Amino acid sequence: MTVHTSDVVVLGGGSGGYATALRARELDLSVTLIERDRVGGTCLHRGCVPTKALLHTAEVADTVRHAAAAGVAASLEGVDGPAALAWRQKIVDGKFRGLTSLLAARGVQVVTGSGSLTRHDGVPAVRVGDDLYAGRHVVLATGASTRALPGVEFSARVLDAERALSRAEIPERAVVIGGGVIGVEFASAWRSLGTEVTIVEAQDTLIAGEEAASQSALAKAFTRRGIDLRLGARVAGVVDGDGGVVVSVEREGVGEDLSADVVLVAVGRAPSTAGLGFEEAGISLTRGFVDVDPELRTGAEGVWAVGDIVAGPQLAHRGFRHGIAVAERIAGRRTAPLDDALVPRVTYSSPEVASVGLTERAAIEIHGADAIASTEVSLAGNAKSEIVAAGSPARPGFAKVVRLAGGPVLGVHLVGERVGELITEGQLAVAWEAHPEDIAPLVHAHPTQSEALGEAFLALAGSPLHTM
Ligand code: NAD
Numbered sequence: 001m002t003v004h005t006s007d008v009v010v011l012g013g014g015s016g017g018y019a020t021a022l023r024a025r026e027l028d029l030s031v032t033l034i035e036r037d038r039v040g041g042t043c044l045h046r047g048c049v050p051t052k053a054l055l056h057t058a059e060v061a062d063t064v065r066h067a068a069a070a071g072v073a074a075s076l077e078g079v080d081g082p083a084a085l086a087w088r089q090k091i092v093d094g095k096f097r098g099l100t101s102l103l104a105a106r107g108v109q110v111v112t113g114s115g116s117l118t119r120h121d122g123v124p125a126v127r128v129g130d131d132l133y134a135g136r137h138v139v140l141a142t143g144a145s146t147r148a149l150p151g152v153e154f155s156a157r158v159l160d161a162e163r164a165l166s167r168a169e170i171p172e173r174a175v176v177i178g179g180g181v182i183g184v185e186f187a188s189a190w191r192s193l194g195t196e197v198t199i200v201e202a203q204d205t206l207i208a209g210e211e212a213a214s215q216s217a218l219a220k221a222f223t224r225r226g227i228d229l230r231l232g233a234r235v236a237g238v239v240d241g242d243g244g245v246v247v248s249v250e251r252e253g254v255g256e257d258l259s260a261d262v263v264l265v266a267v268g269r270a271p272s273t274a275g276l277g278f279e280e281a282g283i284s285l286t287r288g289f290v291d292v293d294p295e296l297r298t299g300a301e302g303v304w305a306v307g308d309i310v311a312g313p314q315l316a317h318r319g320f321r322h323g324i325a326v327a328e329r330i331a332g333r334r335t336a337p338l339d340d341a342l343v344p345r346v347t348y349s350s351p352e353v354a355s356v357g358l359t360e361r362a363a364i365e366i367h368g369a370d371a372i373a374s375t376e377v378s379l380a381g382n383a384k385s386e387i388v389a390a391g392s393p394a395r396p397g398f399a400k401v402v403r404l405a406g407g408p409v410l411g412v413h414l415v416g417e418r419v420g421e422l423i424t425e426g427q428l429a430v431a432w433e434a435h436p437e438d439i440a441p442l443v444h445a446h447p448t449q450s451e452a453l454g455e456a457f458l459a460l461a462g463s464p465l466h467t468m
Contacts, residue, residue, distance in 0.1 A: 002131050006030040008330060009126050009135035011115050011276075014041020015316040016307025017141030018099065018108075019323030025106040027331035032133050033103065034126055036114040040099050042143055043316040045092055046162040051185055053088035054165065055348050058192030062350065066391025079193050082168040116277040117303070124281070124302045137302050137330045140283075140290060141323065142276060144269040144308035149177065152238045157245050158263050161186065171195050171262040175247045177235055178266035179206040181347050184218070186264050188349035191227050198228040198258055200235060200249050207347055211359040211413040213376060213400055218415065221351050221394035230256075238263060271309040286311065294337040296326050304330075312340045344427045346420035351394050354423040357411035357430035360402045367404060375459040376400040377452045377467055379416045384447040389417045399452040401426075401436065403460050408433035412453070422450050429457075436460035 008024045010017045013035030021033045038045055057079065067074040103110055113128035117138065124138035146160035154160060159167070161182050170193045176183045179201030187197045199206070199222075205215040206222070206229070219229060233251040247258045271288045282300040284291045289311040296304050304326045307319030321338050328335040347353040363372045379385035379396040389396065397416030403409050412426025429439060440461035444454035458464050 003120065003125075003134060004032065004131060005134045006032045006109065007135060008032070008137050008139060008327070009124070009133045010034065010139045010141055011117065011126050012041065012141035012143055012307075013039035013110065014141060014143045014307065014319065015043045016143070016319030016323045017041070017139070018103065019320040020139045020141060020306060020327050021103065021108045021323075022106055023324045023327035024330065025108055027327060027333075029327070029331060030109075031107075032109045032111055032135070034111045034113060034115040034128060034133060036112070038096060039103060039110060040092075040096050042145075043319075044095055044099070046165060048316050049095060050088045050092055050165045051161070051182075051189075052348055053091050054084070054189045055185060055350075057084045057087070058189040059350065061194075062192045062392070069391030079170055081170045085166070085168045088165070116275075117281045117283075117300075118277055119281060124300065127277075135302070137304065139323070139326055139330075140273075140276075140278070140298070140303065140305045140309060141307050141319070142272040142309055144271050144314055146265070147268045147270045149235065149238065149265055149267060152265065153240075154265070155240050157261065158238060158240050158265065160265055164262070164264050167262075171260070173244075173260040174198075174262050174264060175200060175245070175258045175260040176264045176266060177238075177247065178264075178268070179203070179208075179229070179231070180266060180268065181207065182266035183264065184222075184347055184349045186266065187222070187227050188225075191222075191225055192350065196226075196228075198230060198260075200230045200233045200247065200258070202232070202234060204232045206231070207353060209359075210345070210347075210353060210355055211400060211411070212361060213398070214353050214355065214413050214415050217395075217397055218347075218349070218351065218353055221397075221415075222349075224393045224395065225350070230258075269308065269314055273309050295329055295335075296322060296337075313343055313345065315343060315345065318343045342427065342431045344423045346423060348420060350392070351389075351397050351416050352414075352418060352420045354414040354420045354426075355412065356423055356427045357409070358402060359411060359413070360400075363402050363404075363410045371405050372402060372410075373405045373460060374400060374402040375456050375467075377456045377459065379449065379452055381466055382447070382449060382452050384449050385416055385452070387447075388449070392417065399456050401429075401453070401456040401460055403436055408435055409439075409457075409460075414453075416449065419449060422453060425450060425453055 007029035115126040125134035173196045233249045236248040290305040306322035308314040325335040344356040400413040402411035409429040436457040439457040
C-alpha cells in the first residue's frame with residue numbers, strides 16, 4: 001500500500017469536483033483529484049454539453065424549416081444523424097482537452113481510478129487499488145446516475161439520456177417516460193428533428209416545481225408543436241420486442257399501448273453514494289443523499305460533500321458553486337452558504353423555460369396572498385421575441401415577476417425562445433433583494449427580449465409603459 005498525501009483529496013472530477021480542485025489550487029492548497037472515467041463528468045460528457053448541442057441541431061433544423069417566414073427560400077432536406085453526433089462529440093472533446101490542460105496548468109494532480117472513502121492515521125483518505133490518498137480534507141463529488149424504472153432494463157431501444165445522446169439515428173417514434181427537464185429537452189429536440197414524440201408523465205404537469213404559468217405555457221407550446229402529452233399517466237409496463245418497444249400506460253383507469261422505436265427513461269437521477277465506503281466512514285445518508293450542514297460538512301471529520309450527492313437541484317452550476325465555497329472554507333475563508341432558491345434554472349427546450357427564486361404559489365404559501373404582487377408581460381408585444389421566433393408554431397411566451405408587496409423581487413419566470421440567457425438579470429434582482437422600483441429606472445436596450453423584464457419591473461413599480 002502506497003500512501004500519498006495532499007491538503008485536499010477530491011473524489012469525483014465532475015462539475016463539483018473539478019471546481020473544488022481549481023479553487024483549492026488558487027488558494028495554494030495541494031490537491032489530488034480522483035476520477036474513474038474522464039474529468040468533466042456527466043455534464044461535459046453525457047449531459048449538459050452534448051444535450052445543448054443536440055438541441056442546437058434541432059434549432060437549426062427548425063430555422064431552416066421556418067426560413068420562408070423570414071424571407072429565405074430554403075427547404076429541410078433531412079438531418080444527418082451521424083454528422084450531428086460527430087459535431088457534438090467534437091465539442092465535448094474540445095472542452096475536455098481544455099479542462100484537462102487547465103487542471104494540469106493549475107497543478108491539480110489527477111488520478112484515474114475508482115476510489116472509496118476510508119481513514120488513515122486519523123485523517124480521511126481515498127483508496128484507489130493499492131494506493132491510499134490521504135488528505136487533511138476529502139471532498140466527495142461523486143454525482144448522480146440515471147434512475148431506472150423497476151423491472152425495465154436498458155437496451156439499444158430503451159434508453160437513458162446518455163444512451164440517447166450517443167445514438168446517431170434519429171427515431172421515427174419515441175415515447176419519453178418522465179416530463180421533467182431531461183424528458184422535455186429530448187422531446188423538444190427529437191420533435192424538431194422529425195420524430196413523433198409522446199411524453200408520459202406521472203404528475204398532472206410537465207416540469208414539476210416550476211411556476212404554474214410556465215408549466216401550462218410549455219404544455220400548450222408542445223401540443224402546438226405536435227408533441228403528444230399523457231399527463232397523470234402511470235407506466236404499467238415496457239416490452240422491448242422484435243418490432244419495437246411498447247409502453248403500456250394507464251390514465252384514469254383507462255389503459256393504452258404506445259408503440260415506438262425508442263423509449264427514453266427520464267424519471268430522475270439518483271445520487272451515486274452506495275458502495276463507496278461513505279456510511280462505514282461515519283457519513284449518514286437520507287434517501288441516498290449525503291447529510292451535510294449548511295456549509296457542506298458531512299458528519300465525518302474533514303469530509304465535505306458537493307453537487308448532486310447533496311439533496312437539492314441537481315444542476316452543474318450549483319455543483320460549481322458548492323466546490324468553490326468548500327475550497328474557500330478549507331482555506332479558512334468564510335463563504336456564505338448557498339441558498340438553492342437563488343440557483344437559476346433553465347430548461348433548454350423550444351420554447352425555453354427559465355426561472356429563479358420563488359414561484360407565485362410558494363411565495364403565497366410563505367408570505368400570504370395579500371403580501372404578494374405579480375405581473376406577467378407577454379412577449380407578443382416584444383419585437384425581438386417575434387423576430388427570433390420567426391415561423392415557430394409556439395405562441396409567444398412571457399416574463400413573470402413575483403414580488404413582496406412594497407418589498408423585493410422574490411421570483412422571476414420566463415418562457416420563450418432563447419429566454420434562458422435573460423435569467424441572469426432575474427437572478428441579480430432576486431439575489432440582491434432588489435425592489436422593482438430600484439430596477440425600473442434602468443434602461444433595457446431596444447430591441448431586446450430583456451425589455452419584457454424591464455416592462456414587468458416598470459409595471460410592478462406602478463409605472464407600466466407598454467402594458468395596462
Ligand atoms: P426530474 O426529477 O426533473 O423529472 C422526472 C419526472 O419523471 C418527474 O416529473 C416525475 O414525476 C416523472 N416520473 C417519475 N416516475 C415516473 C413514471 N414511472 N412514469 C411517468 N413519469 C414518471 O428528472 P430528470 O428530468 O430525469 O432530470 C434529472 C436531474 O437532472 C434533474 O434534477 C434535472 O434538474 C437535472 N437536469 C437539468 C437540466 C437543465 O438544467 N437544463 C437538464 C437535464 C437534467
